[in-house]
Amino acid sequence: MNPAKARFFDSEVESDWSSKEYDQDELIKIERILEAGSIREGSRVVEPGCGTGRLSLIIAKRIGPSGLVVANDISPMMVENAEKRLRGSSNVRLTWGTIEEAKLEHASFDTVICHNVFPHFDDKAKAVLKLRSALKPSGVFVVSHFMNSAGINDLHRKTNPAVAADFLPPADEMRKIFESAGMNVEFVHDDENGYLLKAIA
Numbered sequence: 238m239n240p241a242k243a244r245f246f247d248s249e250v251e252s253d254w255s256s257k258e259y260d261q262d263e264l265i266k267i268e269r270i271l272e273a274g275s276i277r278e279g280s281r282v283v284e285p286g287c288g289t290g291r292l293s294l295i296i297a298k299r300i301g302p303s304g305l306v307v308a309n310d311i312s313p314m315m316v317e318n319a320e321k322r323l324r325g326s327s328n329v330r331l332t333w334g335t336i337e338e339a340k341l342e343h344a345s346f347d348t349v350i351c352h353n354v355f356p357h358f359d360d361k362a363k364a365v366l367k368l369r370s371a372l373k374p375s376g377v378f379v380v381s382h383f384m385n386s387a388g389i390n391d392l393h394r395k396t397n398p399a400v401a402a403d404f405l406p407p408a409d410e411m412r413k414i415f416e417s418a419g420m421n422v423e424f425v426h427d428d429e430n431g432y433l434l435k436a437i438a
């Protein structure tokens with residue numbers, strides 16, 4: 238656990254980027270993310286760094302009662318807010334802590350969605366290995382951002398010392414991280430529509 242990072246995200250719990258409902262443009266991007274992750278009725282999904290649970294709620298509705306979302310976050314305040322938002326969703330399991338240390342059933346999930354969180358993993362290779370081990374064979378791993386990597390890296394650099402070094406690695410490095418964990422990267426889109434990587438276990 239990185240306490241400075243957890244404290245920083247605690248302080249961001251009421252900021253627009255973490256609490257405001259998604260706008261139309263963002264909802265279009267969310268659809269692309271769910272499509273890339275093949276999220277459907279009954280899907281079992283891991284969502285690290287869920288923040289206040291906005292995406293978790295959308296996924297929970299999409300997968301229905303036969304599916305499961307396992308969501309977590311290192312920020313107690315984010316988890317507290319996500320708990321409120323997800324109170325009525327019996328198909329969500331929400332925990333506090335790093336995803337690197339979370340308990341995840343081996344080979345039992347269809348999809349991992351890292352939305353707006355991947356740069357914040359202190360050990361990216363370790364996090365990917367851990368999450369890959371939770372995926373079923375042919376499970377899907379998605380890394381997504383509303384902004385492209387240049388925008389994300391610039392934002393983090395300027396935002397706060399706790400996240401100033403949290404970068405989205407270049408595409409060739411991302412491919413190496415995923416291939417070393419036994420996955421094939423199907424695509425990396427990094428353009429004016431944001432960032433979207435899809436890998437298959």
Ligand SMILES: C[S@@+](CC[C@H](N)C(=O)[O-])C[C@H]1O[C@@H](n2cnc3c(N)ncnc32)[C@H](O)[C@@H]1O
Pocket residue numbers: 242243246254255285286287288289291292309310311312315334335336337352353354357358359
């Ligand atoms: C930029 S926010 C995005 C939150 C949410 N996914 C969203 O899009 O609104 C990143 C979140 O990841 C959490 N986080 C950072 N490192 C983490 C880790 N190693 N494991 C789990 N959560 C983490 C932070 O506390 C924060 O809430």
